Amino acid sequence: MVLDVVPPATLVLVAAALAAVLPWRLGHALGVAATGGVAAMAWLAPAGAHLQVTLFGEFEAILYNVDDFSRLMGLIFGFIGAVAVVYSYASDADSHQTAFALSYVGTSLGAVYAGDWLTLIFFWELMAVTSTLLVWHYGGAAVRAGFRYAVLHGIGGSLLLAAIVWHYAEVGEVAFDAYPGIVAGVPAAMAAVGIGVNVGFVGLHAWLPDTYPRPHIAASVFLCVFTTKTGVYGMFRAFPEGHLWIAYMGGAMAVFGAFTALLQSDMRRLLSYHIQSQVGYMVAGVGLGGLAIGHASETGEYAALATAGAFGHVFNHILYKALLFMTVGVIIYRTGRESLDNLGGLGKHMPITAITFGIAALSIAGFPGFNGFVSKGMIIGAAEKKHLEALWYLLVLGGVGTFLSFIKLGYFAFLEGNYGGMVRDANRGQSVALVSVAGLCVLFGVWPNLLFELLPFQGEYHYTTFTGPHIAEGVGLALIALVAFAVLKGPLHHVGRVPDVDYLYNRGFFYGGRVLVVGVTELFAAVDRFAVRLVRVCYWVGANPTLAVLRASRHLPQSLRPTWSGEHPADGGAPSRLYIRAGIGTSILLLTAVLTLMLFLAL
Amino acid sequence: MATYPLVAHDETDEARAAGRKYLAYTFFGGGVLVLAGTALVFVLAGTTTFGETAAGLASADPTLARAAFAILAAGFGVKAALMPLHSWLPDAMVAPTPVSGLLHAVAVVKSGVFGIARVVLEVFEPELVGELGVGIVLAAVAAFTLTAASIIALRADRLKRRLAYSTVSQLSYIVLGLGLAGPAAVAGVGLDTVVRGGLLHIPAHAFMKLTLFFCAGIIHVETHTDYISEMNGIGKRMPLTMTAFAVAAAGMAGIPLVAGFVSKWFLLVGSVEAGQAVFAVVLVLSGVLNIAYFWPIVYGAFFESHAATDGKPLVEGPLGGYLGRSATADDSEAIADGGEPAPGENARDNEDAESHDNEDADHTHHDHEHDDHHGGSGPGGWDRAGWTGGEGSWLMLGPILAIAAGSIVLGILPYEAAFLELIELVAEGVSA
Structure with missing residues (x-):
């Protein structure tokens, strides 16, 4: 069946190539068809390793591997x-941009459908290239x-490549199922840091705010989805x-x-x-996804809960983060302004x-009733059940910050002040995109069971979304944030540009x-x-031997200096013949010196 | 001897100087050392037949055997452009571009590498190379060369010169693989893999570097542009050429799909298997440096224009580039119209930098050459040539695209493309 043979990535990559040359409208239609087709394929394709090939003559690679994890990633990647x-x-993105974007989607799909490390790094690096082009x-x-x-992703990719190579040298196979994760020790550390570039570990994250605000608004929507989420997926495969x-x-x-x-x-x-x-929540979920982490129940259900929560959060996050970039994109599209300082009352x-x-x-x-509440609650719940209080506090505190900054964004963009002049709302196509994704955010928020059916480890954990404490937690965080915002509203407006770590390392890299x-x-x-001068001197000595000896002899004591016959050439050059004489004493000294030297050499 | 007239072909002072240097290095340096080394091997082993010398060398005085290896490696290392014996190679790029392709991508430098391969694999054989401890030294020299040459390449503004230093760096990948054969043979694992990686890089590098040199050639013929700082926006004028260039440049950085990834993968695996992970680090670092010195050419060609250019990172321009600077100053208008550097001024600075590492070539001539050199796009920017070959003769474009396609085929199907299969035969012979 065709579902087993054609990897979804090829579909999108072919569409990318065609979108670059076809008329603008047709190219985009084809792009929608290809990505939508991928979502359908992800839904229907049976589990298993479908396309096993031998790469480079000896590596058993699985180009197209379907399991619960890759299915989920393929589904959401295709849809979004x-x-x-x-x-x-x-x-109004032009054809070339959409072609680059589709190639980026295609390579990301290649990475998440890989069944082995070699295929993963293959597409991982290509994903870095295609996103750079975008x-x-x-x-x-x-x-x-x-x-x-x-450059940063080149470094990250290289680290992951090195980790994979080391892993292969230890294990002898590249397939995921040959060994759980990356071999511990140096390879695991390199993999963590290499993937950490993609997921934005603190300190390695500065490329995110540096890069994503700069390209076209539609490019940002693509960018915000694929690189980091493929990173989370990779992190799970590695750990x-x-x-x-x-x-x-x-x-x-x-x-x-x-x-x-x-x-x-x-x-x-x-x-x-x-x-x-x-992504921090997802990474926390992946990190918690082991029996050995924190307090384990006998059935191992907390670990399953953490991993399922991480992937649920990947799924939900892609929906709402793409939606956020799309809404903000509409603002920029309509007003041409990027900064909250220049906006208001929209x-x-x-x-x-x-x-x-x-x-x-x-x-x-x-917030309860929306999709983020479901998956974030699963991760926070896993941290709680595993008795990792510090982590639990961090995750909850992050929730307060999230509420605060979105109250800030919404307040200063839409509520506060007045927008001078006319500005139109999203156009029809944009509205279709916005409303369809927003609908899913609510749908999965209100009926979380729909989400659970998509997630891995179904039935291996128990999680009730709408419990009293959970809802109290969600609403409580929102209230705290509202109060905090009321207090901090003034200082938070017009903060100016806040330097990040890249302020330091850009300068380090650049000037260093x-x-x-x-x-x-x-x-x-x-x-x-020096070498050229040496050669020139040698040439010159070869051409003017007597003159060379004459010049060198000026540094010798008087008794050793050569003499020459009286006939000086008329042009002031060197005499044609030199006579080297030495007294008996000097001769013996020289002879002894030479003999001693030879003795040393012989020994 | 046969290639000397090719180097000096232009008959300018610079070309003559480069030709003399070339001859001095390869003939007196390389040839004499190789002959001396061969004589020494004959004295120690009593034969010069490949495959039969190792036994004799193993029973000889280890110091003399090491000396023989060092002399032979240095002799061939001149042609393989191992630092510090590389200096002839960047200067020889004054030769016409097809010749540069021959010199730098295929024939001459590869003959040096081939010589080292013979020495390691058949004169001494990996086991003995490892036992004498000379393999690791060779690998260390190669590692130094490939890092230092990449750093120097970052500063070269003349395209062919940057390619020449890239060659110096990439050749050392091969030498590194061969050098690691010694430790791998002693460790008992990875010999097969390092030999495969090293030897596979011979065709891989040939395909990629030939593409790059041919691109430099067609750019020179069609637009008289030799300097990277004048190539901003050239993707408009020469789209197919620069696409081929981009593919080959990605391959140089070891990006998948292109041949460079395969050989780098084998080398990495082999160096870790042989317990020499530090060389894997060097290889990985070199990949990043390749991104740093090749990709600015690519983005300059396609994504910048003659008028709106940023200068290339590191050596010229302010931190973050001119455009980045004005964008942060004025957030609401991302495409600022200000901050445009004067391209002429930029180019002038680079030539100054350039002449530093070209000191030995005749300085007076260098200046003279710049006066009558009419590169760049001209005041109106580049013409748009389209994607159907309007950029130049198909006699040039055809080969470029064919070789670039070859480098991709080699990157996806190295085994089926015959090279890896041949190399496996070599590797089998060696391990047997």
Whole structure:
């Protein structure tokens, strides 16, 4: 059957190639069809390893592997890809941009449907390339940001590659099921950091707010979905048994991202920090997903709950984060302004955008009745059940920050002040994209069982979404944030640009790199000059032997200096013949010196 | 001897100087050392037949055997452009581009690498190379070369010069693989893999670098542009050429789909298996450096234009580029119209930088050459040539696209493309 043979990635990659050359309308239609088709395929394709090939003559690779995890990723990637292409179409993205975007979707699909590490890294690196192209395509300041992105992801990808190579050297097979995760020790550390670049570990995250606000608004919608979520998926493959440090890193990301976001004025920059924060929850879920992490129940259900929560959060997050980038994109599309400092009072003019934004904001903040509440609750619940109080506090605190920053974004964009002049709401295509995704956010929020049916480890854990404490938690966080916002409203407006770690390491790389490059080139130029001078001197000595001896002899004591016959050449050059004489004493000295030297050499 | 006239073909002072240097390095340096090494091997082993010398060398005085290896490796290392014996190679790029392709991508440098492969695999054989401890030294020299050459390449503004340093760096991938054969043979694992990775990089590098040199050639012929700082927006004028360039450049950085990934993968696996993970780190670092010095050419070509350009990172321009700077100053208008650097000024700075590491070539000539060099897009920016081959003769485009396609075939199906199969035969012979 065709479902077993054709990897979804090929479908989208072919569509990408065609979209670049076909007429604009047709190309986009094909893009929607291909990505939508992928979602359908993900739904229908039977589990198992479908496309086993031998790569490079000896590596048993599985190009197309379907299990619960890759099915979930394929489903949501395909769906959101289709929505994003519709949005691109409505937002006047040109054919080439959509072609790059589709190639990015295709390579991400290749990565999540990989059944082995070699295929994964293959598509992982290609994903870095295609996303870079998507950023570059916008030109201007996005080019340089894209280059920084490319270098950082080159480093991350290389680390993961090194980890995989080491893993292969130890295990002898590349398939996922040959060994649970990446071999512990150095390879696992390298994999964590390499994947950590993609998921935005604190300290490695600065590419997110640096890159994502710069390209076209539709490009941002694609970007906010695929790289980081493929990263979470990769993290799970590398650490299926979880790791406590990774769990705490997730907690740190949740808090750091949410509160740094609070200080931002550029809307897409704010949302980018929230990617880090939300991915932090997923990373925490992946980190908790092992029996050995924290307090384990006898059935292992808490570990299953954590992993299922992580993947549920991947699924939900893709929905509401794409929705957020789309609504903010509509604002930028209609007003041409990127910063909250220059906006306000848009709610009256843009009701569809405002309402869908509200749904997305309540979802990401985890308000009961919206989808974020379900999956975030699962992760926080797992942290609680495993008795990891510190992590639990981090995750809850991150929730407060999330509420706060979305109250800020919504308040300053839609409520506060007045927008001078006319501004229209989202156009028809954009509205279709916004409303369909917003509908799903509510649907999965109100009927969480629909979501649970998609998640892995079905039936291996117990989780009731709407319990008193859960709802109290969600509403309580919102109330705390509302009060806090009322207090902090003034200071949070017009914060200005807040430097991040990239302020330091960009300078380090740039000036350090410059010093290194100039230093090395100058050193080699000096070595080369010396070598060339040496050769010239040798040539000259060969051409003027007597003159050379004459010049050298000036450094000798008087008694050793050569003499020459009187006939000086008329042109002032060297005499044609030299007479070297020495007294008996000097001769014996020289002879002894030579003999001693030879004795040493012989020994 | 046969390639000397090719290097000096232009008959300019610079070309003559490069030709002399080339001859001095490869003939007096390389040739004499190789002959001396061969004589020494004959004295120690009593034969010069490949495959039969190892036994004799194993029973000889280890110091002399090491000396023989060092002399032979240095002799061939001149042609393989191992640092510090590489200096002829960047200078020899004054030769016409097809010749550069021959010199730098295929024939001459690969003959040096081939020589080292013979020495390691058949004259000494990996076991002995490992026992004498010379393999690891060779690998260390290669690792140093591939890092240092990449760093130097970052600064070269003349495209062919950057390619030349990239060659120096990439050749050392091969030498690294061969050097690691020694430790791998002693460790008992990974010999097969490192040999495979090293040797596979010979065709892989040939395909990729030939693409790059041919691209440099067609750019020169069609637009008289030699300097990277003048190539912003050239993707409009030469889309197919620059696409091929981008593919080959990605391959150089070890991006999948292109040949470079396969050989790098084998080398990485082999170096870890042989217990020499530090060389894996060097290889990985080199991949990142390749991104740093090749990709700015690609983004400059396709995503910047003659007028709106940022200068290339690290060596020129301010932190973050001119455009990034104005964008942060004025958030609401991302595509700022200000902050445009004067391209002429930029180019001038680079030439100054360039002449530093080109000091030995005749300085006066270098300056003279710039006066009558009419590269770049001209004031109106690049013309749009379209994707159907309007950018140049198909006699040039055809080969470029064919070779670039070849590098992709080799990257996806290295085994089926015959090379890896041949290399397996070699590797089997070695391990047997």
